[in-house]
Amino acid sequence: MNPIASDTSILDAVAYLSQQDPIIAEVISQRVLCTIRPNKNYYQELVDGIISQQLSVHAARAIENRFRDLFGGTFPEPADILTSDVETLRGIGFSRAKASYVLDLAQHIVDGSVRFDHLDALTNEAVIAELIKVKGIGEWTVHMFLMFCMGRLDVLPVGDLGIRNGIAKLYDLPTVPKPAEVSELALLRGWHPYESVASWYIWQSLDNTPTL
Template structure:
């Protein structure tokens, strides 16, 4: 199936291409330079990490992941399924995220999903496969497609940082609808992923500035 990806060597030239067409994107580059090339390996641990990031701060999720690493060593499905709920709580897991991570671990062991196989599939096929799993919705899948598989044209409409950065960058009202935001992001096709990384960079840089 066809899909579009980008590589680290292409990243800055893609940023430049977007900046040439969008003055607001150019302003991000002029003020804050290029974003980091955010990347994660295609592993069970990465998906656990993304689940932990659901609706909490990046720092909080990383603290929980590090606590789990310290406790079990390598994070594998087998080791996850050997833990009791009490052990999960000791690693700062909520009851809900304990359930999600256990379900993911079992799905991998049962070969309901194959992470290496996902690398060869279309964005839509990946979304269909992963959305069958408990606790994995569009935001989690968007982050996986962006950070792990480097799919080129993803805009995570459920990501508050990206959405708020878009509103601020384009001077859009706080109450701007989801439909209008998606329409605005469509201007960056077929490289909405690169634009999203620029939005995150803008959002984080603005926070540091404050």
């Protein structure tokens, strides 16, 4: 069973990691309590996640607001999105690629090939396999979804450059670690089953926590 973020489980995670890894313990002592919590509006958060890829928070929020305005001021259902097209979405600030990604996600939901009602029962690996069917959704996006939407505490975003840079800095490594080396370090430092919380504090050490 995957551990899920709550006030109690976050405190448990912080206590556990502080005991397991002195370097993470030092970061924890200097930062606020981890704010990872579940957000069960999976569909909306995934759309917003596509919109915000490689954008500043301010720019992403402006496009998200225009997106809602396009559909009468409320967040559109998947079928509503399919009444639009790439050029219309480009007109409110989407790139051509992101417009096609959002339309592809909406189509997958409408035809039933992507469902959200059963995700809580799936393993992390199965959630990844389900969601990467959609154009524009890769492993990094699903890792962020697992952490910041599903609230899972045992996710290690090995491909995240911030995590890799943060590990290199905190552990005084000569080079930025490869994804496989991130996994190895997490295992050696005993982060499991709270890899998400360790990752959150690594981002915090860089003042660079992502949002979905």
